Amino acid sequence: MELLKNLEWRYATKKFDPNRKVSQTNLEKIKRAIQLSVSSYGLQLYKVLIIENKNIREQLKPVSWNQNQITDASHLFVFCNYTKINDDDIDDFIRLTSQTRNIEMAKLEGYGEFIKMKLAEKSEAEQTNWLERQPYLAVSNLLIACSELEIDACPMEGFEPDKYNEILGLTEKGLNTCVIATIGYRDDSDRSQDLPKVRKSTDLLFEEIEQKVPESLVSS
Ligand SMILES: Cc1cc2nc3c(=O)[nH]c(=O)nc-3n(C[C@H](O)[C@H](O)[C@H](O)COP(=O)(O)O)c2cc1C
Known part of the structure; x- marks a missing residue:
């Protein structure tokens, strides 16, 4: 299964090569993977900002640990998740469904x-x-898409949401920074790429609940 190989290959990249850029073609693929993410009822009540601008990122760095x-x-x-659920958003979703699927x-x-x-x-x-839970599913798709494209990525929660909201002018737009991700190409000197993955054993992580056979079905 290619996916498992890709998931073994990826790691939360600590050091990116600042001289390498992700192409527009690959960015479009990552955007499409995010767009195809699942969401509760299919509502997609979030927005994703893609920031390349160095000045803005310099401002965000001190508030990102x-x-x-x-x-x-x-x-x-x-x-960025929507901060409120508005009936208008549900109406928009219903209208989009009607148009997309040609349903009255x-x-x-x-x-x-x-x-x-x-x-x-x-x-x-x-x-x-x-x-705030919805965008995490989109981050997961970003990580999976990046791994297939051999693009490195790091999901991140180590930042101050209030400061992000202020710097990016999000609050007045009804948005809140929920989670972020950086993408690019690993620096050769990033030692994290050599570290074995730390994961719980499958015994600890999973519990298989066997189906109980009803008495009436047990043959004597
Ligand atoms: C929601 C979330 C927030 C994270 N925040 C950070 C972060 O701020 N900085 C960082 O270097 N890694 C961050 N990580 C990466 C995790 O530490 C990493 O995924 C985990 O240790 C497993 O390692 P792996 O991704 O290399 O397999 C975050 C991961 C997730 C899912």
Whole structure:
């Protein structure tokens, strides 16, 4: 399985070669992989900023635990969740579904109302938590796509979201920085690439629950 080989190859890159850039063709492939990510109900209530600009990344580095990846990588992806669930976003999704699948709006309205009702049942804290979980699935697709393209990447939570929101002017747009990822090409001197992967054993990580056979089906 190629995917497993790719997942063995990738690692959270600590040191990028600042002189190597990801091509536009590959960027488009990574964007498509992100676009194809799963999301709850398919709503995709987030936005992804792709930052190449050196000045902006220099500003972001001190509020990213001074991690060198921010400025040395080719591009910085900033995954921003919507801060609120608005009925308009659900309506937009229903309209898009109607257009894409050529289904009358009237046939989809009930589903839209169902989504609105289920999301309204959540407390504000639960909604925020739910909104902030969605972009992680997109980050996962970015990592998988990069590994197939032999592009290095580092998912990152070591940054100050409030400062990102301020520097990038996100709060006024109803967005919040949730998680980020840097992509580019590893520097030969990055020793992390030689380290064996630290992973729990499958015994610890998985538990297989066997199906219990009902008494009536057991032959005497
Ligand atoms: C949500 C998340 C946040 C992370 N934040 C950082 C970070 O700020 N800096 C960093 O160097 N690595 C970060 N990592 C990388 C992890 O430490 C790394 O994925 C983990 O140790 C497994 O190693 P591997 O990715 O090399 O296999 C993060 C990973 C995830 C999933």
